Amino acid sequence: MAAEHLTESFTKSDTFVSRAIAGEVLLVPIRNQCADLESIYTLDEVAAFIWRMLDDHPTREELLAAVCAEYEVERGRAGTDLDGFLARLLAIGAVCRR
Numbered sequence: 001m002a003a004e005h006l007t008e009s010f011t012k013s014d015t016f017v018s019r020a021i022a023g024e025v026l027l028v029p030i031r032n033q034c035a036d037l038e039s040i041y042t043l044d045e046v047a048a049f050i051w052r053m054l055d056d057h058p059t060r061e062e063l064l065a066a067v068c069a070e071y072e073v074e075r076g077r078a079g080t081d082l083d084g085f086l087a088r089l090l091a092i093g094a095v096c097r098r
Contacts, residue, residue, distance in 0.1 A: 009057040009098040010086065016094045018051060025051060027094055046071060047085060057098055
């Protein structure tokens with residue numbers, strides 16, 4: 001992520017809902033007040049952890065620190081993976097910058 005975005009916070013879009021089903025977290029886009037079942041996204045454990053954290057409108061740095069504290073991962077690798085995940089969420093409209 002670009003340096004100017006490091007202090008921006010992220011929040012969930014109201015056009016997506018999440019559901020925990022059979023131990024998995026699913027993201028479901030809502031289009032015209034209906035679930036778009038053609039575009040369901042399944043989150044792995046780390047992605048679900050990040051998704052839950054988005055309720056508190058964290059910055060990238062807050063997300064990165066939390067992921068590194070929760071999981072045994074090198075900070076550089078976690079940052080690269082986090083940036084990719086946030087970029088994907090932004091691209092599909094599941095999160096917004098604040």
